[in-house]
């Protein structure tokens with residue numbers, strides 16, 4: 001068994017308990033690792049650091065109204081607590097000079113983090129809608145910049161207007177209240193993906209190799225399905241957890257990309273699981289049908305995908321996220337080629353030429 005990370009003194013008896021601690025939405029739960037017996041539950045708001053790191057090697061944590069003390073001997077544990085709970089920051093560093101404004105901000109941060117903890121504790125399903133949308137946009141923009149730093153973006157006005165117009169009509173039909181921005185990147189792979197904050201990325205190879213406009217519309221509708229369900233934000237939150245939240249909420253945007261890593265690991269983190277893909281497929285088809293547009297493009301694009309499977313890792317994300325099995329996805333999204341075309345002929349021509 002690993003060495004206990006902390007000691008707990010109950011303030012009544014002289015006994016030392018070997019302990020560990022975890023944070024929930026509102027409490028520090030101090031427990032015996034040996035049998036999970038809960039020694040104390042301290043409201044996070046009432047926990048404070050006694051002493052400081054300059055005078056004591058290991059400052060202890062106390063709780064208002066109690067004589068009990070928690071000594072976190074493990075540096076990593078102190079770091080976690082300090083990072084999660086701003087008013088316990090003294091556990092690892094000398095206190096920074098803080099004015100009233102900073103203190104007020106810290107209190108807000110604690111309140112926000114309480115909500116996020118709760119969300120993360122109970123699954124990231126709930127976390128994304130709770131993350132302020134402006135921060136989701138910031139996150140998406142950071143990721144976009146990182147992923148496309150060495151690539152050429154296409155600027156054909158009419159083509160971009162066509163794909164952005166349809167994207168926003170689809171999102172609106174889903175009741176999504178925020179604007180969608182579609183970027184087109186010159187070249188390959190044949191792929192498209194969605195980033196937090198309603199940011200969609202299409203590679204021009206996908207547009208070029210599509211058999212008709214309904215395939216592009218189908219892929220677009222599928223990606224809008226991801227956007228309106230906040231899948232990219234949920235995925236990143238699940239992957240990077242509270243660390244990412246902290247950097248976003250505290251405004252450390254420049255650190256965000258550092259947390260996320262570079263292109264390869266970002267793409268892996270953005271891979272959608274089976275359930276997300278199924279949701280996006282179903283939502284995409286439903287949105288096209290709701291607007292009375294041709295909805296056969298998703299399945300026909302998947303059929304085309306079956307014929308040429310991508311080899312490189314970068315292509316194994318986005319629309320290529322390969323589960324559930326493609327045959328199953330084709331069966332679930334199969335539709336007759338009925339309804340209005342999603343793009344007019346001139347829109348489709350403009351979109352084909354968006355990079356020229």
Ligand SMILES: [Zn+2]
Nearest residue numbers: 277280318319
């Ligand atoms: Zn997808």
